[in-house]
Structures are given as structure tokens and as C-alpha cells.
Amino acid sequence: MCAAPRDRSVFLGLLPWPERSAVSRALRTETVGGLVLLAAAVLALVWVNSPWSAAYDAVRDFHFGMPALGLDLSVGHWTSDGLLTVFFLVAGIELKRELVVGELRTPAAAALPVVAAMCGMAVPAALYAATAAAGGGSLKGWAVPMATDIAFALAVLAVLSTHLPSALRAFLLTLAVVDDLGAILVTAVFFTADLNLLALGGAVAGLVVFYLLQRLRVRGWWWYVPLGTVIWALMYNGGVHATVAGVAMGLILRTTRDPATASRTAETASPGERAENLMRPVSAGIAVPLFALFSAGVSISLPILGEVFTRPEPLGVALGLVLGKTIGIFAGTYLAARFTRAQLNPNLAWADVFALAVLAGIGFTVSLLIGELAFPAPADAEHVKAAVLAGSLTAAALAAVLLKRRDRIYRRLYEAENLDQDGDGIPDIYQRTPGSAA
Known part of the structure; x- marks a missing residue:
């Protein structure tokens, strides 16, 4: 298998074949999971706003567990503190892969996505703080609009049936991975x-x-599953949000394969790859949708929707997602590209980066989690959740318009990237001479 080398000075150019294969596998699962996530969020909204809303509250608030171990939690808390740990475990593995063999392994390659992601976290937080301060509101929700929900964003792309080139999808994934790291650091510290x-x-x-x-090099799930469960329980009882345990274990898992030696054969998959292949479907198809089901339930009424745009805290969240993420990511990317003298892929335009920045304003899962932590009072949390939903849906709608305008170009690039006339499973563009690979 040959991989076309990529000119590192070209931003959003052709991904190396191994990296593209890994990204494609991850995004395929996340796309399916995103559609399940959308269905779960819609179900939550319909359920809460139906005559059976009392049943929703009863299920969400039902407690079970082991009180002697400090683990007598409600269903809602089990999904946010327990199941969502699986999501952060996968995020930790993905971050480790990016740091070791992916886009973040060298400072030159990492500069653009890291700067873009950091600006995409800082500007929404600053915009929230400015909005809350101007309206005399609480500043404790500054972290709510910081994160991008990759599954929700990919579900929007799937619904639109866009043909986004792999480099744009990979850039969106890297942004979300760095966002997740920032979110878990905020959760752990604040x-x-x-x-x-x-x-x-x-x-x-x-x-x-x-x-x-x-x-x-100890192998066997019977070592790691019990140990991971104990670590999670101790982290929860230690006062740090339990999802931190998931990220920590994901970062520890080895993501490089051992070569063959005299005493053993070469590994076909690293522990991180095996764990990711097993846990990503659980995360995307079960953990995140169940969290959405018991976190996205918001009563939709004119007073609540009105307060999203009149109260400073929910307004700050909505503006942070729609405007803050767009301005932060686009400005950060543009300035970093100019500073590093990176040249944008000639087949794309800065309008494509802008559309991607708008799409990154979908901050569903992690924004809901931080919103629950920042505003524990049910009344306040409901307004913040409504703001997260309103902001995410607005960002999705705006991104849909911008991306569909360019879909003819995306389709042409997508078809060129995937053309395989010799049927060997490797697109022809990866088998050209290095000088002809664009």
C-alpha cells in the first residue's frame, strides 16, 4: 500500500492514506451515532411536551445503585456521570491517536487546528461573559458554549447528503477532539x-x-474493565467529575502497534485501536443518545423561548454558539494560516472554512453536560438547555445553507478522492507520483 505524501504547507490538502482510513472509520460510526442522537433528542422534546411528561421526570429521577459505595444515583446522573464516561474514553483515545500518529503529532501540523480550536473556545466564553456582565447575569456559565458536538454535526451532514471532502471532515474532527480536551479540563478544574x-x-x-x-503489555479485558470501573468510582467519590477518568484512561492506552520480535508476532491492532473499535459504537449508539434523552428534555413554551433571548445567561450561550464559535474558529484559522504561511487547498475557498466554523457551533452533548454542572437549579438549567438547543439548531440551519451552496464543488472533489478504477481498494489519487498528488 502506498501513501501519497502531503505538502505540509497546504492547508486542507489531501490526507495521507493511513490517516484518511482511520478518520473515515471514526466518522462513519459517529455519523450513524449522530442520527441516533438526533432521534433521542427529538424523543426527549416530544416526551417532555406531551401529556406523559410526568413519566419522563419519574424515569429520569429514579435512583438506584450501591449507597454503601456512594453510588446511589438517579438515571439522569448515571447517564451523565457513568455512560458519558465511555464517550470521553473514546475522545481520550482519539486525542492520543492524533498526538502520536495524527494531525497533532508535530507542532507545524498541529498549529492550525489547535489555534482554531483554542480560539473557538475562547471567543464563545468571552462573548458569554460580556453578554452576562452587560445584563447583570451570572458568569458561571462561561464554559457552556465552548465545545463542538461532532456527532450532531456529522448527522447534519448526513441529513443534507453533502459530499464534504475528507480533509474538511478531518479538520472538523480534530477541532472537536481538541474541544473535548478543553471541556474535560474545564470540568475537572472548575x-x-x-x-x-x-x-x-x-x-x-x-x-x-x-x-x-x-x-x-498485559492483555485481557478482565484486567482493564474491573480496574477501569474502580477508577471511575473512586474518581466520582473523589469529587472530580467521573468523566475525567474516561479521558485519563484513553490517554494512557497505547495507540502504536508493537513490531514483530523473536518471541512474538507483530500486533495487528494496538490496545487503543481495539478499545476504540469496541467502545466507539457503544459511545455513539448508546451512551450519548441516552444522555441526550435524559438531558435534552425541555418544556417548549413561548415564555421559555422568549427568555432565551431576554435573560443574559441563555442569550450568552446562544450567541456564544452561533457567533462566538464562528468568529473564533474562522479568525483563528485564517490568522494561523497567514502566520505559518500555509496555503489553502486551491480547490477550496475560505468560504468553506467559514461554513465549517458555523457548523462547529453545534455544541449539544458537552454543552448540556457543562450546563447541568454550571446551573444545578432546575429552573436555571432549563433555560440554559433551551439556549443550547436554540443555538445548536440555528448553527445547523445556517451551516446547511452555506454548505449546500458549495455541494457541487464538494461532490467533484469527493468523487476524485474516491475514484478506484483498478479496484484494488486504494483510490487512484494515492497511487500517482508524488508530484501529481494534490
């Missing part, structure tokens, strides 16, 4: 409860054991 140092120390010790098992 939304911790009273710390239980003994439990937290036990979680750290468990992570050390997890690391040593990886270093010693």
Missing part, C-alpha cells in the same frame, strides 16, 4: 465538588496500575 483526597488518591493509584499494565 466544576469539582468537595474533594475527598483519599478517594482521589486511590483513583490516581489505579491510573498508575493501568499505565503499568500497558507498559508491561
Whole structure:
């Protein structure tokens, strides 16, 4: 298998074949999961606004677990603190892969997506803070509009039936991966409860054991699943949001394959690859949709929708998602490209980057999670959730218009990228001479 080398000075150029294959596998699962996520969110909204809304509250607030271990949680908390840990585990693995073998492995390659993502987090937070301060509202929701929901964004692309080139999809994925890291750091630092140092120390010790098992090349789910569960429980009881455990374990998992030696054959997949292949469908198809089902339930009424645009906190969230993400990502990308002298792929235009920045304003899953942490009071949380929904849907609608205008160009690039006349499973564009690969 040959891989066409890519000129690193070309922004959004042709992805190397191994990287494109890995990105395509990840995005395929996330796209299906995004459609399930959309269905779950619609179901939640219909259920809450139906005559059976009391049943929704009863199911969401039903408690079960092991009180002796401090794990007597409601269904809603099990989905946000438990199931969503699987989502962050996959995010941690994806981030590790990007850092080791992907776009973030070298400073030159990482500059554009990292700067874009950081600006895409900073500007929405600043816009929220300015809006809340101007209206005399609370500043504690500044982190709500920071993250991009990759599954929701890909579901929008699937519904639109766009033919977005792989480089644009990969750039969107990298933005979301860096966003997820920023979100989990914010969660760990700013939304911790009273710390239980003994439990937290036990979680750290468990992570050390997890690391040593990886270093010693110990294999077998019977080691890692019980250990991971204990780490999660200790992290939860330690006062740090339990999803941090998922990211930490994802970053520890090895993502490079061992070569063949005299005593063993070469690995066909690294532990990170195996875990991602197993857990990504669970994350995309079960964990995130169930979280959405029990977090996106908002009563839709004119007073609530009106307060999204009149109260400073929900208005700041909506503006942060729609305007803040767009301005931050586009400006960050443009300035970073100019600073690094990167040349935009001649087949694309800055209008494509702008449309992608608008699409990144869909901040559903992580925004809902941070919203629940920042506004624990049900009345306040409901307004913030309504703002997240309104902002995400507005960003999706605007992005749909912008992307469909360019879909004829995307279709041409997509077909050229996937043309395989010799039927060997590798697109012909990857088998040209290096000078002819664009």
C-alpha cells in the first residue's frame, strides 16, 4: 500500500492514506451515532411536551445503585456521570491517536487546528461573559458554549447528503477532539465538588496500575474493565467529575502497534485501536443518545423561548454558539494560516472554512453536560438547555445553507478522492507520483 505524501504547507490538502482510513472509520460510526442522537433528542422534546411528561421526570429521577459505595444515583446522573464516561474514553483515545500518529503529532501540523480550536473556545466564553456582565447575569456559565458536538454535526451532514471532502471532515474532527480536551479540563478544574483526597488518591493509584499494565503489555479485558470501573468510582467519590477518568484512561492506552520480535508476532491492532473499535459504537449508539434523552428534555413554551433571548445567561450561550464559535474558529484559522504561511487547498475557498466554523457551533452533548454542572437549579438549567438547543439548531440551519451552496464543488472533489478504477481498494489519487498528488 502506498501513501501519497502531503505538502505540509497546504492547508486542507489531501490526507495521507493511513490517516484518511482511520478518520473515515471514526466518522462513519459517529455519523450513524449522530442520527441516533438526533432521534433521542427529538424523543426527549416530544416526551417532555406531551401529556406523559410526568413519566419522563419519574424515569429520569429514579435512583438506584450501591449507597454503601456512594453510588446511589438517579438515571439522569448515571447517564451523565457513568455512560458519558465511555464517550470521553473514546475522545481520550482519539486525542492520543492524533498526538502520536495524527494531525497533532508535530507542532507545524498541529498549529492550525489547535489555534482554531483554542480560539473557538475562547471567543464563545468571552462573548458569554460580556453578554452576562452587560445584563447583570451570572458568569458561571462561561464554559457552556465552548465545545463542538461532532456527532450532531456529522448527522447534519448526513441529513443534507453533502459530499464534504475528507480533509474538511478531518479538520472538523480534530477541532472537536481538541474541544473535548478543553471541556474535560474545564470540568475537572472548575466544576469539582468537595474533594475527598483519599478517594482521589486511590483513583490516581489505579491510573498508575493501568499505565503499568500497558507498559508491561498485559492483555485481557478482565484486567482493564474491573480496574477501569474502580477508577471511575473512586474518581466520582473523589469529587472530580467521573468523566475525567474516561479521558485519563484513553490517554494512557497505547495507540502504536508493537513490531514483530523473536518471541512474538507483530500486533495487528494496538490496545487503543481495539478499545476504540469496541467502545466507539457503544459511545455513539448508546451512551450519548441516552444522555441526550435524559438531558435534552425541555418544556417548549413561548415564555421559555422568549427568555432565551431576554435573560443574559441563555442569550450568552446562544450567541456564544452561533457567533462566538464562528468568529473564533474562522479568525483563528485564517490568522494561523497567514502566520505559518500555509496555503489553502486551491480547490477550496475560505468560504468553506467559514461554513465549517458555523457548523462547529453545534455544541449539544458537552454543552448540556457543562450546563447541568454550571446551573444545578432546575429552573436555571432549563433555560440554559433551551439556549443550547436554540443555538445548536440555528448553527445547523445556517451551516446547511452555506454548505449546500458549495455541494457541487464538494461532490467533484469527493468523487476524485474516491475514484478506484483498478479496484484494488486504494483510490487512484494515492497511487500517482508524488508530484501529481494534490
